[in-house]
Amino acid sequence: MTDLSHSRRDYDSEGIDSATMPAAPWEQVSAWVTEAIAVAESTPQHDEPTAVSVATVDAEGAPNVRTVLARFLDDRGPGFVSSRHSAKAAELATNPRIALAYTWPHLFRAIRFRGVAEAIASDELQTYWATRPYGSQIAAWASRQSHPIESRAALEAEVARWGARFPEGSAEGVPMPEDFCGWRVSADEVEFWAGRRSRLHDRIVYTRVGDGTLADPESWRVTRRQP
Ligand SMILES: Cc1cc2nc3c(=O)[nH]c(=O)nc-3n(C[C@H](O)[C@H](O)[C@H](O)COP(=O)(O)O)c2cc1C
Structure with missing residues (x-):
């Protein structure tokens, strides 16, 4: 057995309050992600500030969760790239409901999104694809x-095969595969969590009441939830 009972760190963020937060969640999402990236850049051990947990459900309603990197972020919601062959792709094809969470324990902060997955448009994917390193x-x-x-050897043989087909440094570059895809979370709920002393954390929740983006003040109702 692994004894985990010694894990007793008290969280001590400055906290959040709906009175001082924007009427729509976008500004706060943008500020926290920007800050997490800035902190990561100055402290290399926190090097994946855009890693998010993404939850889906399978055809039987059983949940599934995995980590991906959020590669898109604007007032339509956070987005990520993956493969149409993946389990998440099959699950989202059956049920587009999705949840996505950023967690920055060292900042005593988290943001949760719940909503539906929307496919990222091909031109946006192409723009991202062009930024990917050759490997x-x-x-x-x-x-x-x-x-x-x-085996690992079989995977590496596939890498060699495709590397021969699309050599590094060729003028044409590497085209984007058909199965390369991505989703954006179109949220109907966004929760900001700020860790406070003695587990009396702050939770401020934006619930969708209109059709606007994350930046539209008319589209969100703000409530505080108990920790
Ligand atoms: C830090 C980290 C970043 C990852 N980034 C991605 C990513 O951006 N896209 C992706 O498809 N998988 C990524 N993965 C791998 C996924 O966690 C997962 O193994 C993969 O997407 C297959 O998941 P699925 O079988 O549930 O579809 C990442 C894993 C970690 C730990």
Whole structure:
């Protein structure tokens, strides 16, 4: 047994209050993500500030969760890229409901989004694809994500095969594979969590009441939830 009972760190953020928060969640989302990135850049051990947990459900309603990197963020919601071969793709095709959480324990902060997944448009994906390093582009061709493979050697053979097909430094570059895809979370609930002393944390929740973006003050109702 691993004894975890000694984990007794008290959280001590400055806290949040609806009275001083914007009427719509976007400004706060943007501020916290920007701050988490800035902190990560000055403290290398916190090096993936845009890592998020993404939850979906399968056809039987069983939940699934995995970590991805949020690669898109604007007032339509956070987005990420993946593969159409993946388990998450199959699950979202059956049920587009999705939850996504940023967690920054060292900042005593988290943001949760609940809503539906919307496919990211091909032109946005292409723009992102062009920023990917060569090795990551070849990996996307080589991996049939979430499917079994007999060995690491077999995976590396696929990498070599696709590397030969699209050589590094060629003028044409590496095209984006058909199965490369992405989703954005169109949220109907956004929760900001700020850790406070003695587990009396602050939770400020924005609930959708209109059709606007995360930046539209008419589209959100703000409430405080108990910790
Ligand atoms: C820090 C971190 C970042 C990751 N980033 C991505 C990503 O951006 N996209 C992705 O598809 N998988 C990413 N993964 C791998 C996923 O966690 C997961 O293994 C993969 O997407 C398959 O999930 P699925 O079988 O539930 O579809 C990342 C994993 C970690 C730990």
